[in-house]
Amino acid sequence: MVAITIGLIVTAAVSTLFVSTKRNYLEQDRQAKMQENARFALNFLTYDLRLSGYYGCLDEVNSETVNNAVSAGLFLNVLYPVEGLNNATGTWYPSANTTLPTSIVANTDAIVLRMASPSSSVQVDSPMPNTSAQIKVDSVAGLSVGDIVMLSDCASADVFQITSVQTSSLHLGHNSGSGTPGNSTQQLSKRYSPPAKVLKFTTRTYFIRNNSSGIPSLFRQDNAGAAEELITGVDQMQLTYGKDTDVPPDKIPNIYLAAGQAGLQTPAEWSRVRTVRIGLLVRTPSESGGDKDAHTETWNLNGYTAAAYTDNNRRRMFHVTVNMRNL
Template identity: 30%
Template structure:
């Protein structure tokens, strides 16, 4: 019986090198595809972030700007008696409604109030600030008529008003601005008292009306609100470890971060110069407004970014600038 012996066989060194090269090429292709897909995903996500931040910012500022000068059923030419001390009347002047601060390289014009400049997370230089003053969106009706203009207001419970709030009281024929020196709630009776002691707090020693009249059950009381919208470093960081710029609002002294990714805010004010025709004749920066009641529209220019890395160029952030012009509904035209 003959037994055939077979020689052991294997791969040569050349074959091994070719196999390794093919493996490297295949692995490189997979890595390249993965990297391209990741960059595409980051780019798409970045574009969405840019659009989302812009949409939210423009919607918020547009809604606020349109309501500038809103006085309920009152019109601007009806008598409004401001009972605050003269030092506070300018800050609580319903005829002004809107103003701004033009951001420079290191400061703003006009000078920022200490409530803003004193913040630990102060506004970013080079960006503008929008100040809006007006009434709260909803008012509270009087539960009973006031026997005289010095009496406390009795409003339907529960009231959202608090002690030291500055409020506006109106019955569509006349109005009064004063500070609530005390608010007494009473859930049992369904009526809360809003006290306005003359000569106390910011109130001068004078009644709510100049002719001795008072306010009936058809009157409504509104809280007055001052809001500052501005850009400042946010509380979070991006994928690169850098602070993210955000849009903030300070409402009656309370600061809130609204949305990340807003890195610049520029504002131009449409001014109706004399002779008045309710149309904006020119658009100027905040420091070139001669009279706030001449502002009939606002042009918002915002720059938003992707927050995280979304492109291989520059610092890795996608950016886009958006512009929107808003008519102030209670004043003029675009």
């Protein structure tokens, strides 16, 4: 009888230890996946923030240097390399466009980044005979009808949609009246010559939306295409922008403001943005076991306070400040 009792005690102790060890392992695994998701989310955002405003060798973007031939809405407003949306309030700054990302989670921020891709460039091979002529390039590899591209030299740039690709003669067409969104004109701003380059142009929007399982997640949308889910379990994104207020400017931010806040509304004010401070609130991919805790904690991301959550997910805030290299 004593032996049986001792055996039962040992069995119970081993079972308790096993259950506790498994629970700890699962919790550590959830925490590790949460941190990995946060790292990937910040990597995506950081890479594109550093690339935004890259327009080939063109140093400064303004209405005199960039001609947009595309029939465009929000996604091709090329004069603004970066735009911000604060708390899904309905207005992008500085363009004042009111087109919201589809199903954006309330009270979350979004950001639009515009850039040419340095890995997709081909070089103009001979001077254009006139501004509406096809463009002779040294290669058409990676280019397709419908692509939005930027034709850029070190003095100016044109953005247009490719309407024809001649693989034998290596010519790119840019007619009007076809394609989506299509070109509003066939005329470019000038006759381009070597060594001008043609680069794919992208407007990339980052925002928070619930995925098909109802979990808030980080989504990315390129141009006017379908949004894709990047990272699951991103509850909140809050962004502030580092503005250089010195006269003359020294490219060092003196103050951080939210999009649309006084001092960060007009194109002139946004031209002083030098950095972006990202705040993410990321949850574990699944709830912790056991009874739900009485959650009372709140979360402060870049000045925005997120209320306590009622589920049993663990959460953590992640912050990073990114320098905008091309602004």
